[in-house]
Amino acid sequence: MKKLMIPIISALCLSSTYAQDITDALRYSQDEIKGTARFRALSGAFGALGGDMSAVSINPAGSAVFSSSHISMSLSNKHVKNETQYFNGYSGNSFSNIDLGQSGAAFVFNNRNQNSKWNKFTIGVSYEQIQDFDNDWYAYGVNPINSIDSYFLEYANGLRLDEISALPGETYSQAYSEIGSLYGYGNQQAFLGYESYILEPDDFNDDNTIYTSNISGGNYNHNYNYSSSGYNGKFTFNAAAEYNNRLYIGLNLNSHFINYSSYTYLTETNNNQGSIVSQVNFGNSLYTIGSGFSFQLGTIVKVTNGLRAGVTYNSPTWMNISDETTQYIRTVRDDNGSNVSQVIDPLIVNIYPTYRLQTPGKITGSLAYVFGNYGLISFDYSVKDYGNTKFKPKSDLYFSEQNNIINNNLRAASIYRVGAEIKLNRLSLRGGYRFEESPYKNEIAVGDLNSWSTGLGYNFNNIVKLDLSFDQSKRESNPQLYNVGLVDRANLDTTISNFTMTVVFNL
Incomplete structure (x- = not known):
């Protein structure tokens, strides 16, 4: 995994929100099948x-199904294989990692009151990774x-030139910081485009708001790297309880935490006739931390001695999230027949206000x-309406716009x-x-997920x-390289294998 090393000399707190x-x-709304090996071997079909x-x-x-207190710890090896197509370019790569995906304990307290129909109570604590x-x-390819x-x-278009350019005598770091403080993230992007000579103003007056490109039409060689961790x-x-040997009820209180970082780097070159700028190198990093809360209510019923049914409600997760970004751009342009390199490396960390995200709830029925x-043999069916994902506060105009986009594009x-499991004395197969259906209505950005699993277990002495x-999942996606402008998508086929x-x- 590539790491971004940047000597930061300053940090900037922005009043406007990162995009x-x-x-x-x-x-932050999706989850994966993680956890114990037995759970993963049955593809998570454990609701009943x-x-x-x-x-x-x-x-x-x-x-509450446990007959005695229980402790488990799980170690997983994840192998990811990505195959990418971008116009006429095909590429592939793979990597692996090892992590502690699950650990937890449940403690069983049997009720000694023979006259009570409450047979036992359990309490438990656990850690589980939801997403990696x-x-x-x-x-890469020719666009x-x-x-x-x-x-x-x-x-840039619509913004005043004096709001996206450096003042005389200002360094790029000072200008980038000042523009971010006064006008926000969008003006910073326009600043990078203007000061790197990609953008040409219609005139050089401060009140100019019209810009054209110094890159002419034609073919563009793109090389794009994405790395995240x-x-x-x-x-x-x-907490859970068993009633009358047939009914089980339980409650989970969940404390969530997010730690996410990503780095993207685009190299674009062209030799189009009339282009002043022939090369662009554009780097962006994002670091995100977050915390949140959710709860779950569930029940399992023994319909007969063999048949069991379960129902679970997962509440939305209410999260507080903070973002930090850094940026870098370099261009090569023709200046009277000579190639001149222009580098803008502000060495500034943009620190954005904490915002709230409400991820969707989920309902699961199990037999x-x-x-x-x-x-x-076990079967689970769940419904999760991704269209209910919400940025907050809703009064924020930008968040309101994004919530409408989410509602129009995501679905239930x-x-x-x-x-299934077969037991052969001490051995279990x-x-x-x-x-999983795509969360998108049109399935362009993210496709359906298919996964299969297998495994075995051995009971040494009931203690x-x-x-x-082993489980393997496959999914196709079409990530957009950048979320603004006429920027194209890559076709990405991802296969994830886990031991x-x-x-x-x-106990």
């Missing part, structure tokens, strides 16, 4: 089963239509049939999970399948168990 958009909202620490993250009533943001991909100049033109995790406090000591997505699993090992202790 959060639908991509940011969706990034319980008896597993990760099952508790699906249905909080699941901890580690990613790395590369796209015959659009240049990065459209990004800067989109921001971080995670979305949660700590959970769980399972347990064949005594021989095995089981269905998630299907099925899993497992398998599963998962299908110590060892579980192993997971879990050690379980029954």
Whole structure:
């Protein structure tokens, strides 16, 4: 994973908001199948089963299924393979990482009152990773239509020249900082475009608001790198109870935290006739931290000794998020027959006000049939309406606009999970399948997800168990290189494979 090393000399607190958009909202609203090896081997189809620490993250009533206190820890190896197409360019890369995806404990307290129908109570605590943001991909090709100049033109047109340019005697760092403080992020982008000679004003008066590009039409050679790291995790406090040996109810209180960083770097070159600027190098970094809260209510019912049904409600997650950004641009231009390099490296960290994000809730219905000591089969169905994702405060005009974009483009997505387990004395064999619909109505930006899983477990002495699993998911996406201007999308096919090992202790 590439790391960005920048010698920061100053930090700038901006009163205006960084350009959060639908991509940011969706990034923090999605979750993955993480957790124990047994849970992953059944593709997360545990809503009516319980008896597993990760099952508790699906249905909080699941901890009341434990017959004794329980501790588990899971270690996972993740391998990501990305294949990218961008116009006539094809590329591929892969990487791996290892992390502690889950740890937790549930403590069972049996009710000794023989006259009470409340059989037992459980409390539990756990940590679980919801998302792993580690990613790395590369796209290159010849774009015959659009240049990065459209990004800067989109921001600049309509802005006064004196609001996007350095004053006489000002350094680029001073001007970038001052413009950000007075006018915000959009003016900073226009500043980078103007001072790097990409933008040409209609005239050089302070009140000019019309700009054209010094990059002529034709073909543009693009090389684009995207690198990200971080995670979305949660700590959970769980409480559950068993009633009359048939009904299980539970509650989860979840504390969420986000740590995300990304770096993008675009190199554009052209030899188009009439172009003054022949090369652009544009680097952007983003660092995000966040915290939040959610809760879950769930129940499991033993309809018969073998048949079980479960229902879970996941509340929205209410998050507070803070962003920091840095930028860099370099251009090469023709100056009277000589190539001149222009570098603007402000060495400024833009620190933006904390904003709120409400991610959508989810409802899950589950059915399972347990064949005594021989095995089981389980099915979960969930609905999550991504159109309900909201930036807050809603009174903010920019956030209101983004919320309308989210509502118009995202939809209620269905998630299907099925899993099965066969027990052969101490050995258990497992398998599963998962299908998730795209959160987008038109499925252009992100496609459907297909995943399969398998695994096995061995019970050493009813006290110590060892579980192993392998799961693999595939999804197509078309990420836009930049969210403003006539900037094109890359076609990205991502395959994620996970090996997971879990050690379980029954106390």
